[in-house]
Amino acid sequence: MRFCLFLCFSFLSFCVFAQNSGNKKAQNAFENAGAAIQKQDFAGAEQLLKTAVESDPLFQNAFIVLAGVYKIQRKYPEAKGAYQKAILINKNVKPEVTFGLAETEFATQDYTKAKQDFEAFLALDASSDRAKKAKKYLLDCDFAISAVKKPVKYSPTNLGPGVNTTDAEYFPALTADGETLIFTRQVNGNEDFWTSQFKNNTWGQATPLSAKINTARYNEGAQTISPDGKYLFFTGCNRPDGLGRCDIYVSHREGKDWGEPYNVGKPVNSEYWESQPAISPDGRTLYFISNRPGGSGGYDIWKSTITDDAKWGPAVNLGPDINTAYDENTPFLHVDGKTLYFSSDGWPGFGNKDIYYSRMDDSGKWQKPINIGYPINSFDDESGLVVSADGNFGLFSSNLKNGFGAQDIYSFGIPEQARPAKVTYVKGIVRDKDTKKTIESNVQVVDLKTNKTVFDDYTDPETGEFLAVMPIGSDYLFNVNAEGYLFYSENFELKAADINKPYQIEVAIEKIKQGGNVTLRNIFFDTNKFNLLPASIRELDLLIDFLHQNESVNIEIQGHTDNVGDDKLNEKLSFNRANAVYDYLIKNQIDAKRLTFKGFGASKPIADNKTELGRKNNRRTSFVITKI
Incomplete structure (x- = not known):
């Protein structure tokens, strides 16, 4: 038989x-x-x-x-x-x-x-x-x-009862300051978002994220949060406004709550399956998983970049540098903008899905993915890794022994070789200088080495708060502007590799008024020279924008030096530097009748000339409002 x-x-x-x-x-x-x-x-x-x-x-x-x-x-x-x-x-x-x-x-x-x-x-x-x-x-x-002959250190730590329960918790997402965690919790088969705050060295009791996002009828999951905590991209499936089975949605933070989410739409979403979004630190490129035609295998990593008209551009497959004939999932782009973590069962590993990382070179090409190592990876599926801004630890979900429930969220130290580039961030509040009230304003951060904008967004309309990430190894222009106000200029020098603390600042900007003074901290000259260096152009263009937006304003451009050297030579040098700025503005269609310039040499210090830092601050270019 x-x-x-x-x-x-x-x-x-x-x-x-x-x-x-x-x-x-x-x-x-x-x-x-x-x-x-x-x-x-x-x-x-x-x-x-x-x-x-x-x-x-x-x-x-x-x-x-x-x-x-x-x-x-x-x-x-x-x-x-x-x-x-x-x-x-x-x-x-x-x-x-x-x-x-x-x-x-x-x-x-x-x-x-x-x-x-x-x-x-x-x-x-x-x-x-x-x-x-x-x-x-x-x-x-x-x-x-x-x-297995070269194991990496691995000691996962449960995030504790503030986050984990007898239910399943997974898909962690973390803000750049490490203070806010958003994750998915499944209760009675329904997936919703929960959030916890890190205070006093522990994760607080998690609460539901927002009734505007969480629903009783649909599942919400596989989310990513922008580094500043203001944009939440997530996956929604089988919704009435969906283009396919699962689509990507976005919600914007509004004070202490979140706005109504909306479908990102085409070309990110399609009639196929889109999920597991990851947003770049500048907020301009969205990485996601899709099984649409044109890929390398079943599920691939794709990306879409915002175009000049503020729309999402065509979906582009990351290609064979990242994707395989098998499946890739859970992409996470670190806030350094150059290190991509993801899971795959197509690259050599320990079977099933392992975690890999790839670094982008200076030409924008992704390097060959590297397995994060044993025993982090095993024969089981490993996925859903996110890495802290400082690169020291990662978060993931697992059903390890002695947990609270079916699946918990854990942290572990990232192996040294798998860590991203060092970054820091500037976090602060913008206020009116006189009233002290918070102001909704535009914040820009520009890498002066590459001339690329690394952050361009508005402060929270209710709190005036902002957070901008800056990879270490370059100098940055930092600009704040708001309608009816003088703009704020700062320069961050981050070439030193030993910088490890974020910048906490409170920006006070004043309304446009006669006599208002702004120091242009991103105007650069060689020592004893008055030719504008290329790194000065972005700041000058911001000044041009300010003058176009406020056509009734006249200004005097002022040059200043420290007290080193001959007074007459310093006065001449400061005059020539102010003149160089004046000439650039004229060349770019600013009416000469609105402009004057003057060199003051070392006669108007704003800091003590006895220190190098003081002398550096005194060597400056500024402008004063002469008419409004």
Whole structure:
């Protein structure tokens, strides 16, 4: 009699042809196990199959099916033992049994033996879909054999009862200052966002994010938050305004609450599946997962960049530098803007999905992904990693032992070699200089080395707060402007690698009035020279914008020096530098009747000339309002 048992999971996708056991009890248990498997009662099937092999220790096919049931339940050591016993009974087994044994050897970190058995399988079957998997496993074996010899430090810490519960918590998202955590919690099958604040060195009791975002009818998940905590991009599925099964949505923070979310729309979303967004630190490029046509495999990482007309541009696949013929998911772009973390089952690893990182070079090309290492990665799925702004620790979700529930959020130290570039940030509030009231204003941060805008957004309309990230290794223009006010100019020198503290500032800007004075801290000249350096252009263009927006305003451009050297030479130098600014404005269509210029030499210091910092502050270009 031939008994064909079809198992519904991919772990046991092959068909087992079994002769009857000579033991009636064993045969009955085996057939009843088949019925249990069809009902997906794998625990029950396991017990019945154990009865079968105990009743008939030579019942080879019962051992084979038992091994498959163990695999479905992720009991890999037991599965390996069952396969080994089956082969001991009779070495002439189907190739898929050899494949199953090799998989369980791989899952139990017996990589050398797994490699031998995958090679043995390929000698029998070199063209099936399972053969393709075996070839991928061989690459994984070679990688794993090497990687386990060089383990990285790994000591995950549960975030505690403020965040984790008996329910499942996952998909963490963190603001750049490390103070706000947003995550997904699943309660009774419904996914919603929750948030927790980090105070006194612990995560506070989490609360639901917002009734405007969380819904009882739909699931919300797979979110990312902008570094300043003002924009939340997330995944919504099966919604009335959806373009496909799952789409990406965005909500903007409004004071202490969030605004109504809206569908990002085409070309980011499509009739296919879009999920797991990740926003760049400048807020201009959105990375996401999609299974749309034109990719490298099933699910790929794509990106869309905001165009000059403030619309999302065409979706662009990251290509074979990142994507594989398999699946990639959970992208996370660090606030350095150059380090991408993601999960994949296509690059060499420990099986299933591992976490990888890739760095962008100066040409904008992503380098070959690197496995973050063992034991962070394992035979289980690892995904959903986010990394703190300082690069020291990461957050992820897992079902590790001794947790609070089915899945908890943990933190762990990022290995040194996997850390992103160093960054810092400027965080503050913009106020009216006279009334002290907070002001909604535009904040810009420009990398003077590359002339690229790294931040351009408005302060919170209710609180006046802002947060802008700045990678260490360059100098930055920092500008604040608001309608009816003089703009604020600052320069941050971040070339030193030892900078590790953020800047906390309170910006006080004053209304446009006669006599108002602004120091232009991003106007640069070589020592004892008066030719404008290229890094000065962005600040000058901001001054031009200010004059265009306030056409009734006249200004006097003023040059100043420190007290080093001859007074007359300093006065001449300051005059020539003010003249250079004047000439640039005239050249760019500012009416000469609105402008005057003057050099004051060292006669109007704003700091003590006895210190280098004081002398540096005294060497400046400024302007004064002469008419409004």
